[in-house]
Amino acid sequence: MGQIIQCNRPQPCSMEWRNRAIATIEADFNRSADTHLIRIDLPKFNDITLYLKDESSHPTGSLKHRLARSLFLYAICNGKIGPQTTIVEASSGSTAVSEAYFARMINLPFVAVMPRTTSKEKIAAIEFYGGRPHLVDDPKTVYDAARQVAEETGGYYIDQFTYAERATDWRGNNNIAESIFNQMSHEEFPNPRWIVTGAGTGGTSATLGRYIRYRQLDTRLCVADPEASIFHQHFTDRSIMEIDRCSSIIEGIGRPRVEPSFVPDVVDCMVTVPDAASLAAQRAISKIIGRACGGSTGTNIWACALLISEMVKKGEKGSVVTLLCDHGDRYRSTYFNDEWVEKNGFDIAPYLEQMDAFFSEGRLITV
């Protein structure tokens, strides 16, 4: 009497299935190479170097490859998914592309709930990996729609916006921060003055900020945010949690809701970037590296140019690291299409002029 063994309710998977699924994902990781850290020469700026962590070189083309792998491992180890589970996600596109890749790898159906405005190249990429797009008109309804699709299919809402910050091993395990610092170790300024990233889920900035603190580094973390996004508003006034809509057209970053994975206390500063400046910087950096980059990379580059300008004014030397978040091929029909840019009311010419002058003449960006 008094000794009771209580067993848990049946799990959605057997131990054999779980072990096989994890081993499959780990084997894929083991076959993968790390992403490159590209050094951008700034001949007009002495003693300041700029680096781009090329997250577009993942098999699914964006920084969301890391996140998708972490979210799948997290969900599997938490006993949330099994051989019959439909995986559902709310996404503006890139996460869904990467998750479709991992869902197919372990033979699970995948549904991506996305705003109707998502680029057709991204929708095609999701379908390429066997995912099913579920388009909604109002971007703010993606969360509820994803929950509902999961309920109807008896599936699992994998929920990047909630779990991004905790699914990633922030202390190491070759996360994006550890990878950057390792690759910087032979440079003349190995500890960057600034690391710059955007925020969509907020997961990347949370990992970077925690890692910097954990490793006791003096690197500062800057989040570059579209003007119309809520994150920088929340950063200055923590009571602001939601706005009516985020009209920014930069895919992957900028939200109308402060996502649970955004951790403002590990961010040192935020820079607000107009969409037209992001589009101009996207073109400028694409020309410099000879390869098309996505819009959020442009947002990052604009913020880097601003921070480098501040460094020059203060006479500081050092390195600045930012992310090449995804490949520009996904935006041929939009950001790189002059007609589209004009039709959407953007005048990028003045920003292009500033970018050109910054990179070719060393003229500083002024706020």
Ligand SMILES: *Cc1c(COP(=O)(O)O)cnc(C)c1O
């Ligand atoms: C998600 C995303 C970001 C931001 O990353 P988070 O870790 O979600 O904050 C930036 N650029 C692109 C293209 C993205 O898809």
